[in-house]
Amino acid sequence: MMLVGLTGGIGSGKSTVGKLLEDLGVPVYNSDIEAKRLMNTSKVLRRKIVQLLGEEAFVDDTLNRAYIAKKVFNDKALLEKLNGIVHPAVRKHFLRWAKKKDHPYVVQETALLFENGMQDYYDKTVLVTAPKDIRIKRIMERDGSTRQQVLDRMDNQLDDAIKLPLADYVLENIELDKIKGKVQALNIALLEYC
Known part of the structure; x- marks a missing residue:
């Protein structure tokens, strides 16, 4: 089974791409959702x-979440320590989840794939991009x-300029109608690679 990392900056639409892949029958693991769940349920x-x-x-x-966000988002060292606790647990959970899937490939949607140097954990990586002004507007709304x-x-x-050369596939996500076709093409390419 092939492991695919799906990432993109905040507001790029990586969750939209993940949902479109799920609609095509691809198992998609949302790291943000699972991290929050694990932080609430894991005693360790x-x-x-x-x-x-x-x-x-x-x-x-x-x-x-409000308290934690206030503490870490203006303290990069503290954020790195928190990520150092949460990300390994999420990775371990993802790998257990992936083993249970019956599909040629699975996708892990994760915001900080390249920031954490995790690209080598995947067979292929997908970067979702969008112009900064569009991303800002999406998040504000x-x-x-x-x-x-x-x-x-x-x-x-x-x-994104730093992430672009690290990604195997890049999808620019500006309009929903266009991204649907790009995701279908991506699915075909990934299935051919399997």
Whole structure:
């Protein structure tokens, strides 16, 4: 089975691409969703997160996302420590999940694939891109974030110019109608590679 890493900067539409692949029958593992679930359910992860960030990291046995975001997004060293706790657990969970799938390839959707130097974990990588102004608008509309909040989050990710030469496939995602055709073509290419 081939492992495919799907990534893209915030607001690029990588989740849209992931959903379109799922619609084609491809198993897609959403790392953001699974990381949040694991942080809420794993006693080991919980203990490590509390040691790093304090008891306020959880409220009523639930991850306090607002508190954690406030702590880590302006402290890159602390964010790296948190990622160092969460990402290995997510990777291990993904590999167990992938073994249970019956498809020529599976996809792991993950925001920080290249930032964390994880490209060698995959047989192929897919980068979803979109112009910065479109990405900012999407996130502001989706999350109710301010422009500055979006820019702050973007600062924690590599620029697309750095990621482009690292990716095996690049999909520019501006219009939904066009990205559908690009995802169908990507699926055909990946199946041919298997």
